[in-house]
Each structure stands twice: as C-alpha cells, then as structure tokens.
Amino acid sequence: MSSNNNTDRQSLELVLRGISKRFGDVVALEPSDLVVKPGVLLSLLGPSGCGKTTTLRVIAGFEAADTGSVLIGGKDVTLLPPNKRGLGMVFQNYSLFPHMTVADNVAFGLRMEKASEQEIKRRVGEMLDLVQLPGVEKRFPNQLSGGQQQRIALARSLVTNPSVLLLDEPLGALDKNLRETMQFELRRIQNTLGITTILVTHDQEEALTLSDQVVVMDQGRFQQIGTPSEVYESPETRFVSEFLGTSNLLSGDISAPTDSDDRKVTLQYGEVKTVIESPGAPSIPAGPATIAIRPEKIVLSKRSPEMRNVLQGIVKGHVFRGSYHAYEISVAGRDDPIFVYDQAGERSTDAVHPIGSGVYLTWKRENSVVLRD
Amino acid sequence: MLIYVVLFFIFLLGPIFIVVSISFTETEFVAFPPQGFSWKWYQRFFEYEPFIDSFIVSVELAIATALLAVALGVPAALAVTRGRVPYANTIMTFLLSPLSMPLIVVGFALLFYLSALGLGVSFVSLLIAHTVISLPYVVRTVAGVYRGISPDYEESAAVLGANRMQIFWYVTLPMIKPGIFAGMLFAMLISIDNLPISFFFGSADTNTLPVVMLSYLEHQFDPSVAAASSIQLIVAIIGLFIVERIYGLDAMAPAS
Ligand SMILES: Nc1ncnc2c1ncn2[C@@H]1O[C@H](COP(=O)(O)OP(=O)(O)OP(=O)(O)O)[C@@H](O)[C@H]1O
Ligand SMILES: [Mg+2]
Numbered sequence: 219m220s221s222n223n224n225t226d227r228q229s230l231e232l233v234l235r236g237i238s239k240r241f242g243d244v245v246a247l248e249p250s251d252l253v254v255k256p257g258v259l260l261s262l263l264g265p266s267g268c269g270k271t272t273t274l275r276v277i278a279g280f281e282a283a284d285t286g287s288v289l290i291g292g293k294d295v296t297l298l299p300p301n302k303r304g305l306g307m308v309f310q311n312y313s314l315f316p317h318m319t320v321a322d323n324v325a326f327g328l329r330m331e332k333a334s335e336q337e338i339k340r341r342v343g344e345m346l347d348l349v350q351l352p353g354v355e356k357r358f359p360n361q362l363s364g365g366q367q368q369r370i371a372l373a374r375s376l377v378t379n380p381s382v383l384l385l386d387e388p389l390g391a392l393d394k395n396l397r398e399t400m401q402f403e404l405r406r407i408q409n410t411l412g413i414t415t416i417l418v419t420h421d422q423e424e425a426l427t428l429s430d431q432v433v434v435m436d437q438g439r440f441q442q443i444g445t446p447s448e449v450y451e452s453p454e455t456r457f458v459s460e461f462l463g464t465s466n467l468l469s470g471d472i473s474a475p476t477d478s479d480d481r482k483v484t485l486q487y488g489e490v491k492t493v494i495e496s497p498g499a500p501s502i503p504a505g506p507a508t509i510a511i512r513p514e515k516i517v518l519s520k521r522s523p524e525m526r527n528v529l530q531g532i533v534k535g536h537v538f539r540g541s542y543h544a545y546e547i548s549v550a551g552r553d554d555p556i557f558v559y560d561q562a563g564e565r566s567t568d569a570v571h572p573i574g575s576g577v578y579l580t581w582k583r584e585n586s587v588v589l590r591d
Numbered sequence: 592m593l594i595y596v597v598l599f600f601i602f603l604l605g606p607i608f609i610v611v612s613i614s615f616t617e618t619e620f621v622a623f624p625p626q627g628f629s630w631k632w633y634q635r636f637f638e639y640e641p642f643i644d645s646f647i648v649s650v651e652l653a654i655a656t657a658l659l660a661v662a663l664g665v666p667a668a669l670a671v672t673r674g675r676v677p678y679a680n681t682i683m684t685f686l687l688s689p690l691s692m693p694l695i696v697v698g699f700a701l702l703f704y705l706s707a708l709g710l711g712v713s714f715v716s717l718l719i720a721h722t723v724i725s726l727p728y729v730v731r732t733v734a735g736v737y738r739g740i741s742p743d744y745e746e747s748a749a750v751l752g753a754n755r756m757q758i759f760w761y762v763t764l765p766m767i768k769p770g771i772f773a774g775m776l777f778a779m780l781i782s783i784d785n786l787p788i789s790f791f792f793g794s795a796d797t798n799t800l801p802v803v804m805l806s807y808l809e810h811q812f813d814p815s816v817a818a819a820s821s822i823q824l825i826v827a828i829i830g831l832f833i834v835e836r837i838y839g840l841d842a843m844a845p846a847s
Contacts, residue, residue, distance in 0.1 A: 300749040307750040313743035317765040330752035
C-alpha cells in the first residue's frame with residue numbers, strides 16, 4: 219500500500235457482509251452484517267467467549283472468515299493480509315516491543331513504510347503530544363506505568379494514520395480509576411482524529427458511556443445493534459436486557475399485533491390477572507412473551523394511581539445508594555421480587571416507603587419493553 | 592541443606608579440582624596431591640603437535656557446529672512452535688530424537704551413511720555429525736523462549752505494515768536472542784566435549800582433542816592430559832561467562 223503522504227487519510231466506512239467463522243465444532247461467529255459509518259466509535263459488547271475477539275481478528279485479517287467479506291471504504295479487503303489493510307490495532311497487553319525505545323516503538327509503522335527520518339521524528343513527536351506523554355522517547359516500555367504503556371500503544375497504532383482503529387479490551391488491564399481516566403482520553407483522541415473505531419469490551423458501562431454505537435453479542439451472534447440509549451432503553455431480546463444491567467422481567471401472554479401501535483400483555487399472579495400496556499413490537503407473535511421494565515422507570519405510590527400499568531406489592535427491602543433508594547418489592551403470586559430505584563428527591567437516607575408497607579407500582583406505557591427470546 | 596552442598600562439592604567439583612591441581616605438578620607421573628608447581632605440562636601441551644592441532648580442529652568444529660545448528664535449528668523451532676505446520680509435535684519429537692539415542696549408535700550409523708554419500712571421514716562429515724547431535728539443544732532452547740513470547744508482538748508488527756521477513760528481523764529475532772545464544776553455547780559445549788561421534792570420524796587431520804587425548808592415554812599416562820582437560824575447561828568457562836554477562840544464566844533454562 220503506497221502511503222507516503224498519508225497525514226490526512228480520511229476515516230473510512232467499515233462494512234462486514236455475511237461474515238462467519240467456526241473453529242472445528244465451535245461456531246465463533248454466525249453469519250453477521252455490520253456497517254460502521256466513518257468516524258463512528260462502535261463497541262462490541264458481550265460476555266467471555268461470545269466471539270468479540272474473533273470478529274476483530276477477522277477484520278484485521280488474522281483469521282480468514284469462512285464466509286462473507288470485509289469492506290473498508292468500499293474496497294473489498296477480505297483476501298488482503300494484515301500488513302496490507304492499513305488498520306491500527308491495540309492489543310489488551312499493549313505488546314510494545316520490549317527491545318525498542320518508546321520512540322522506536324511509535325516509529326515502527328513509519329519505518330515499515332520507509333518514511334524519512336525527519337518525517338518520523340516529526341510524527342513521533344506529534345503522536346506523543348496527542349497522547350499527552352511528550353519527552354518519553356528514550357525510555358523503554360518496562361520503564362513506563364501501565365497507563366503510560368497504554369498511551370504509547372495507542373500512539374504506535376495511530377502514527378500511520380490508519381483508516382480504522384481496532385481496540386481489543388484496551389483498558390482491561392488497568393485499575394478502575396485509571397480506566398475511567400483512559401476512557402475519557404480514548405474518547406478525546408478518537409474525537410480529535412475522527413477515526414472509525416471498533417472497541418471490544420465486556421464492560422457494559424464502558425460500552426454505554428464511550429460509544430456512538432453498541433453491538434451486543436452473544437454466542438457468536440449480533441443480538442442488537444443501536445445507540446447506547448437504544449440498546450439500554452429498548453433491549454430487543456432477553457439476553458440484551460439482562461446483560462445491560464438489572465431489569466425486571468415479567469412473563470405473560472401477549473395479544474395479537476394490531477395496526478394501532480399498542481399491545482396488551484396479561485400477567486397472571488396467583489388469582490390476580492393484570493393487563494399491561496406496551497408499545498407495538500409488531501414482530502412478536504401472540505402468545506407467551508416477556509416484557510422488561512427498568513427499575514428506575516417504576517414509580518411507587520401509597521395510593522392507587524390513576525394509571526394503566528399498575529401492580530400491587532409489599533416493600534421487602536430497602537437500601538440507600540447515594541443518589542437513589544433501591545427497593546425490593548414482592549408481588550403476591552410472583553416468585554422474583556421487583557426492583558425499583560427511586561430518585562432521592564429529598565435529601566434523606568430514610569425510606570419513603572418503610573419495609574412492610576403496601577405500595578402500588580406503576581410505569582409509563584413506553585417503558586414496558588417486549589422482548590424476543 | 593548443608594549436607595547437599597558438601598556432597599555436591601565432593602562429587603562434582605572434587606574431580607575437577609583434582610584434575611586441575613594435577614596439571615601443575617612437577618612430577619613426571621600423575622600425582623595427587625601434586626608436588627611442587629610448574630607450567631611444564633602446559634608447555635608440553637602446546638609443544639606436542641597432535642594436541643595443539645586437534646585443539647584447533649575442536650575449536651573450529653565447535654564454532655562451525657554452533658553456527659550450522661543455529662542456522663538449521665532456529666527456523667525449525669519457529670515453524671514447529673507457532674507456524675501452522677501439520678504434525679508439528681511429531682516433527683518436534685523427531686528433531687529431539689538424537690538426544691535419546693546412544694551416541695555410539697548415532698556415530699556408527701552416520702559413518703555408514705556419510706561414507707555412502709561419498710563424504711567419508713572428513714571435516715564436513717564431522718561437522719554434519721556434530722550438528723545432528725547439537726541440533727536438539729538449539730531447537731529446545733529457542734522453542735522454549737519463543738513459546739514464552741505472546742503472538743501479539745508479531746501480530747502488532749503485522750498490523751503496522753511489516754511483512755514476514757520484517758517481522759522476523761525486527762521483532763522475533765531480537766526477542767528470541769537469549770534462546771539462540773544459549774542454544775549456540777550448548778552446541779559448542781556438546782561438540783567440544785564429544786568423544787563417541789568424533790571417534791568414528793578420526794583421521795590425521797580430523798582428530799578432535801578428546802580423541803587425541805584418549806589415544807595418548809593408551810600409551811602414556813603423564814599429567815599433560817590433565818593440562819589438556821584444564822584448557823578445555825577454561826574454554827567452557829569462558830563461554831559460560833560470556834553468556835552470563837550478556838543474558839544471565841536464566842536464559843539457558845528452557846521455559847516450559
Ligand atoms: N484459535 C481458536 N481455535 C479454536 N477455538 C477458538 C479459537 N479462537 C477462538 N475460539 C473459540 O471461539 C469462541 C469465541 O472466541 P473469542 O475469542 O472471539 O471470544 P471473546 O468474545 O473475545 O471472549 P473474551 O471476552 O473471553 O476475550 C470461543 O468459544 C473460543 O473458544
Ligand atoms: Mg477476546
């Protein structure tokens with residue numbers, strides 16, 4: 219790839235078309251499609267072994283996909299080896315070359331391109347400024363802290379102006395405080411360069427706070443693709459709902475889809491039947507279904523509210539969590555408790571609803587999310 | 592604990608100490624404890640042509656063996672450890688197999704084989720034979736070091752635009768250097784010390800020092816052999832010292 223004057227290579231679109239990969243009997247990646255728009259930071263989020271690294275390695279060219287193709291900026295790179303794809307990649311353990319100084323590490327990509335020493339010096343300086351570590355050129359990687367190594371690894375991967383940046387759990391090895399600092403750093407650098415970025419993580423919070431787009435993966439399948447608020451507020455499957463944090467799941471019977479954007483889910487708790495209203499979800503057939511309601515979307519009241527979606531329960535537990543009250547509420551005829559997070563309006567650590575008291579639970583129609591299994 | 596140290600000294604270092612001290616005796620025969628002090632047996636070593644000629648052959652052979660074993664062993668170790676080679680384990684076992692065969696058998700077989708190839712008794716045959724028995728040491732130390740290095744380094748280099756040759760030259764080679772160095776040293780020590788193989792390929796100008804020492808001992812039993820042993824020992828110690836200074840002896844312990 220001729221890339222001598224690549225200082226302003228623009229960020230490119232990345233497309234996966236029907237990509238799949240198996241290792242023997244293990245299906246690491248089901249046939250999957252993905253479009254990452256130029257300049258977007260997209261997270262691949264999922265539990266261990268779901269195929270995140272495999273997806274990244276297929277994009278980088280370390281694994282040949284069994285089916286499908288990889289397109290970068292509209293160009294099919296499926297058959298190109300990794301060194302011809304013009305990508306940047308940061309590995310979990312940074313993998314800085316231990317026998318080279320920081321400057322030589324950062325310069326590596328430029329040397330492979332046969333850039334002039336003058337150009338190399340300038341670019342290395344620029345990169346170290348970008349990651350806010352000027353002046354460490356002469357040090358060796360083992361003379362840097364974990365966070366500093368992380369920044370150098372990032373600088374090394376960006377020095378060649380790659381069209382797409384791939385990050386495999388780049389913050390996984392850092393402690394919690396440093397992690398948060400580096401998350402902001404990463405986002406700042408990504409914004410500055412406007413580079414198309416794919417970030418692999420199994421940390422929900424990291425994915426939701428850092429990304430423009432999130433892909434939730436499970437068992438080699440892209441379960442849902444959307445903005446952080448889409449996947450968080452409107453999970454489509456039970457897996458997504460559970461993986462993205464505490465959700466109350468209510469199982470019942472859903473009415474047939476209609477033209478009006480309205481579905482009714484009947485819950486049966488003991489003798490009591492409750493009808494819950496929820497928005498459309500036209501792809502879900504009539505019959506057994508699960509709806510998810512986030513704890514912070516439920517409102518508690520002592521008197522029966524004038525609303526549609528109402529359940530009745532008894533407060534079983536309460537903790538104050540700094541910014542909200544967490545209640546555990548049991549509903550007669552239902553095995554699992556329902557969790558409710560009530561914003562602490564008054565600055566009081568005391569429960570508004572004491573343990574043992576009866577309460578009504580209610581939420582807005584659009585907050586009942588119908589899930590696919 | 593102390594008792595182990597004492598036993599260690601008695602059984603391992605004791606004989607070495609005795610040989611070295613005998614080499615300085617003034618007497619015409621092997622005597623322990625040595626009597627007086629003189630360099631005359633060293634003088635004899637350097638004046639007796641078969642000794643000094645075979646010493647030069649031994650040193651040249653050891654260096655050539657080490658270089659050849661590295662040239663052949665390093666690519667093999669890399670390919671078998673991480674290349675996508677079919678039957679990698681089988682090939683590895685095969686490469687290490689000279690370790691588990693009696694050297695007499697290897698020497699005998701190689702003599703036949705190399706004679707059939709028309710190489711007969713020559714320095715080249717000797718070099719091939721020594722390389723065969725040193726190769727396992729190089730393969731083992733290099734594979735051990737290489738296995739301990741995460742593939743991420745090479746993959747990082749690839750993403751940064753390096754082709755296979757550049758990856759090897761700029762990343763893999765510097766990182767496996769301790770293994771190569773240790774393997775080379777092993778190969779030299781194995782070669783310089785070897786008797787059973789060298790014995791089959793002995794001739795006026797391919798006799799190695801151990802072969803000459805053995806035949807010398809058959810006729811005479813004077814302290815010059817002790818001086819020859821001490822010189823061999825010094826060569827080995829210098830080798831170890833160099834490795835120790837550059838890498839530390841840890842590098843010689845193959846990582847499992
Ligand atoms: N080289 C390989 N050979 C055989 N199986 C593999 C290989 N690489 C991955 N797998 C399998 O493919 C599946 C997906 O692996 P992958 O590494 O992509 O998961 P991941 O989502 O990155 O997990 P983690 O969060 O633990 O890193 C796993 O079941 C794994 O065991
Ligand atoms: Mg992984």
